[in-house]
Amino acid sequence: SSGINAEWPLRPGGMRKRNILSRRVTLKSEAPCGDILLDEALRHVKETDPPETCQSWIELLSGETWNPLKLRYQIRNVRERIAKNLVEKGVLTTEKQNFVVFDMTTHPLLDQSQKQMVIKKIQDTLLSRWVNNPQRIDKRALALVYLAHASEVLEHAFTSLSDEDYDLAMKRVRELLDLDPDVEAAKEGADELMWAVVASFFK
Secondary structure (H helix, E strand, C coil), X not given: CCCEEEECCECCCCCCECCHHHCEEEECCCCCCCCHHHXXXXXXXXXXXXXXXXXXHHXXXXXXXXXXXXXXXXXXXXXXXXXXXXXXXXXXXXXXXXXXXXXXXXXCECCHHHHHHHHHHHHHHHCCCCCCCHHHCCHHHHHHHHHHHHCCCXXXXXXXXXXXXXXXXXXXXXXXXXXCHHHHHCCCCCCHHHHHHHHHHCC
């Protein structure tokens, strides 16, 4: 998110900002991130005129949608490329699973410590390092909590917790989900693009 920022046009005839989902994403810095997929995504954002909304970019860059009018902005084989990258880093491995009529390539987890590190980060964010102000929570950790919930894997991070800690963690997750992204994005120092992503997932 350091390379892109949301554009905030005003409503015609008024001074109120538009709903965060209707705002457009524009490039803030052309400096490369050093990650092939991220740099490819930033290149698409740069070349797009007129700019697209955050929700449109999520659909286009995820590789999970097909729009014949915007094929040039879609990143292909996203899952496979992410999996290959994680295999190269030693986090995943590659196996062939044999089914009745076809073989399928799978990528089982190889480095359990990486998974435990993510789980601990989520637990710490919601428990020992909890701050009752989303603007003061580490942005990467906050984004991780939201994305884990959107992927329906968040509760997997709570299986090792006591009943008391589980209830407390779930209470704080509900507090985060109840936040209004438009309100949070308007606060001083807020990461506007992150809140636009949150709004896109939980609209």
